[in-house]
Amino acid sequence: MAAIYGLCSSSSTSNLIPKPHSWIVSYPHRIEETFKSGFSGVSCKNWSTNGNNNNVLTHSVARDVSVSVSTTTGDDMAGKSKSKRVLEMDPQVLWERYTEWLYQHKDLGLYLDVSRVGFTDEFVQEMEPRFMKAFKAMEELEKGAIANPDEGRMVGHYWLRNPSLSPKASLKLQIENSIEAICAFADEIVGGKIKPPTASRFTQILSVGIGGSALGPQFVAEALAPDNPPLKIRFIDNTDPAGIDHQIAQLGPELASTLVIVVSKSGGTPETRNGLLEVQKAFREAGLNFSKQGVAITQESSLLDNTARIEGWLARFPMFDWVGGRTSEMSAVGLLAAALQGINIKEMLAGASLMDEATRSREIKNNPAALLALCWYWATDGVGSKDMVVLPYKDSLLLFSRYLQQLVMESLGKEFDLDGNRVNQGLTVYGNKGSTDQHAYIQQLRDGVHNFFVTFIEVLRDRPPGHDWELEPGVTCGDYLFGMLQGTRSALYSNARESITVTVQEVTPRSVGALIALYERAVGIYASIVNINAYHQPGVEAGKKAAGEVLALQKRVLSVLNDASCKDPVEPLSIEEVADRCHSPEDIEMIYKIIAHMAANDRAVISEGHCGSPRSIKVFLGECNVEDLYD
Numbered sequence: 290m291a292a293i294y295g296l297c298s299s300s301s302t303s304n305l306i307p308k309p310h311s312w313i314v315s316y317p318h319r320i321e322e323t324f325k326s327g328f329s330g331v332s333c334k335n336w337s338t339n340g341n342n343n344n345v346l347t348h349s350v351a352r353d354v355s356v357s358v359s360t361t362t363g364d365d366m367a368g369k370s371k372s373k374r375v376l377e378m379d380p381q382v383l384w385e386r387y388t389e390w391l392y393q394h395k396d397l398g399l400y401l402d403v404s405r406v407g408f409t410d411e412f413v414q415e416m417e418p419r420f421m422k423a424f425k426a427m428e429e430l431e432k433g434a435i436a437n438p439d440e441g442r443m444v445g446h447y448w449l450r451n452p453s454l455s456p457k458a459s460l461k462l463q464i465e466n467s468i469e470a471i472c473a474f475a476d477e478i479v480g481g482k483i484k485p486p487t488a489s490r491f492t493q494i495l496s497v498g499i500g501g502s503a504l505g506p507q508f509v510a511e512a513l514a515p516d517n518p519p520l521k522i523r524f525i526d527n528t529d530p531a532g533i534d535h536q537i538a539q540l541g542p543e544l545a546s547t548l549v550i551v552v553s554k555s556g557g558t559p560e561t562r563n564g565l566l567e568v569q570k571a572f573r574e575a576g577l578n579f580s581k582q583g584v585a586i587t588q589e590s591s592l593l594d595n596t597a598r599i600e601g602w603l604a605r606f607p608m609f610d611w612v613g614g615r616t617s618e619m620s621a622v623g624l625l626a627a628a629l630q631g632i633n634i635k636e637m638l639a640g641a642s643l644m645d646e647a648t649r650s651r652e653i654k655n656n657p658a659a660l661l662a663l664c665w666y667w668a669t670d671g672v673g674s675k676d677m678v679v680l681p682y683k684d685s686l687l688l689f690s691r692y693l694q695q696l697v698m699e700s701l702g703k704e705f706d707l708d709g710n711r712v713n714q715g716l717t718v719y720g721n722k723g724s725t726d727q728h729a730y731i732q733q734l735r736d737g738v739h740n741f742f743v744t745f746i747e748v749l750r751d752r753p754p755g756h757d758w759e760l761e762p763g764v765t766c767g768d769y770l771f772g773m774l775q776g777t778r779s780a781l782y783s784n785a786r787e788s789i790t791v792t793v794q795e796v797t798p799r800s801v802g803a804l805i806a807l808y809e810r811a812v813g814i815y816a817s818i819v820n821i822n823a824y825h826q827p828g829v830e831a832g833k834k835a836a837g838e839v840l841a842l843q844k845r846v847l848s849v850l851n852d853a854s855c856k857d858p859v860e861p862l863s864i865e866e867v868a869d870r871c872h873s874p875e876d877i878e879m880i881y882k883i884i885a886h887m888a889a890n891d892r893a894v895i896s897e898g899h900c901g902s903p904r905s906i907k908v909f910l911g912e913c914n915v916e917d918l919y920d
């Protein structure tokens with residue numbers, strides 16, 4: 290059912306003023322400033338008719354807000370009867386709000402500050418039933434319910450750090466065995482007991498995988514690997530030949546001491562398969578025996594698992610059916626690479642487990658994941674109307690936003706809800722790090738289009754004890770970083786840009802484990818609140834299918850060109866002729882692109898015309914295969 294929400298215009302009267310709340314509107318003049326500079330385009334929903342409270346506010350609001358037309362259903366509007374974007378500016382009231390809402394996890398030394406998100410008490414109350422439902426769904430998920438109904442799967446990443454929660458003893462055993470096997474294997478590799486055939490010990494890891502089979506290990510390596518790890522790690526996470534060549538070239542002679550870890554839950558992802566084939570070729574060319582240096586992490590009996598078994602690879606580790614790629618960091622996917630780099634994986638698991646306990650609380654205020662979900666819903670109207678900019682002020686957390694991008698966007702970006710309604714849900718995530726980004730795009734965040742909220746990640750410990758010094762009286766380098774974060778938070782808020790701040794003491798295996806667990810749970814809770822399946826990714830298949838069709842068409846193009854190129858004399862063809870002979874006139878644009886790509890790679894010869902003028906081209910193959918290999 291389409292609904293049109295409250296109209297706010299300058300001619301409207303005070304019956305459109307938002308309902309006052311206890312902490313709102315202390316300094317009308319400052320609020321007015323805020324509205325002038327920061328609120329154009331804000332949608333007004335369910336404005337209360339209980340007005341007449343603040344004329345200054347009325348006029349400012351009326352000047353800048355716009356009409357919002359929405360097609361959300363009545364149910365979708367639950368929890369949205371809020372006087373939005375009226376942010377408190379009085380420092381004393383803000384301090385009270387800060388202390389009232391500050392979440393602290395004592396054991397983890399983790400804080401969550403949601404005071405700079407403007408949700409109201411009324412909004413929290415309205416959302417309460419949805420959260421209760423979400424908490425219940427989460428309990429059932431942890432008990433082994435089929436929480437991913439489309440794929441008929443359980444969702445068990447929480448069991449990985451507390452195996453005793455597993456719904457079956459056999460699963461508990463599988464998890465425990467796999468952690469034990471990872472630790473034992475890593476010890477033997479690092480200790481030099483397991484050696485490569487032609488080097489004294491393994492010195493490098495080349496991790497081949499994509500998506501959830503790469504992003505967690507990449508984030509954790511960047512965050513936690515020591516300066517001189519026992520094994521250094523590199524990644525091949527694409528089917529870009531130049532990127533693959535670069536990684537292999539960088540390894541140089543150390544290929545002989547490289548442990549290649551191929552990671553793929555399904556065991557059939559094309560990019561990962563291609564990476565493997567390319568690496569195996571490099572091994573052959575270097576006269577090395579790949580199977581003595583190869584490790585597979587995949588589901589039992591997948592194509593990759595069977596290949597590794599048949600070829601007798603060095604080791605195989607399981608990926609479980611009930612762990613999704615984007616929540617697999619605490620499985621062998623993340624743990625093996627981490628252990629080999631000398632990262633304390635038991636601490637990572639302990640941090641995640643502590644956070645899991647905290648995020649089981651049924652009290653929103655006392656549950657950091659629920660607080661995040663609450664803020665996301667508030668900030669984005671529960672429909673992803675604003676982006677989440679993630680800004681860790683710490684270089685080692687650079688890849689956190691990229692990691693979260695998959696976790697959040699692949700989980701929440703869904704066309705349909707669990708009842709089959711088209712909802713086109715999502716929450717866009719981007720960001721790099723502060724203060725670096727202050728010199729790039731924060732100008733727009735402060736002054737430009739208001740389509741985001743920020744999550745700051747603050748790390749209190751600047752550098753290890755005993756290394757600090759004052760680069761000017763009373764001020765360290767880390768004080769500048771701290772000042773930049775606080776300054777940006779204040780500057781954004783003064784222009785009505787909302788932000789969340791997550792604070793940890795240090796970047797340690799424990800805090801990184803906790804951060805991962807915090808966001809995994811927040812995504813799960815949020816998905817429940819907006820009634821979507823967070824654990825499948827049906828949309829990803831469309832691109833894969835289309836890519837397969839392009840490659841099939843390319844084979845037909847090659848076959849047609851081959852026939853013409855085997856003639857004597859060679860018969861160059863126009864794009865139209867190729868399309869006709871492929872019986873695919875409707876694919877002419879793609880055929881042109883295929884030919885241009887082949888010509889750029891010396892696999893087709895343009896004999897006439899040029900690629901900038903597609904109709905002018907005549908093309909043939911440089912070599913003719915008498916036996917047509919392309920059909």
Ligand SMILES: O=P(O)(O)OC[C@H]1O[C@H](O)[C@H](O)[C@@H](O)[C@@H]1O
Pocket residue numbers: 499500501502552553554555556557558561614615699826829
């Ligand atoms: O681990 P794999 O089976 O190779 O999958 C790798 C990635 O590819 C897919 O397309 C999915 O969208 C991701 O969720 C997954 O992490």
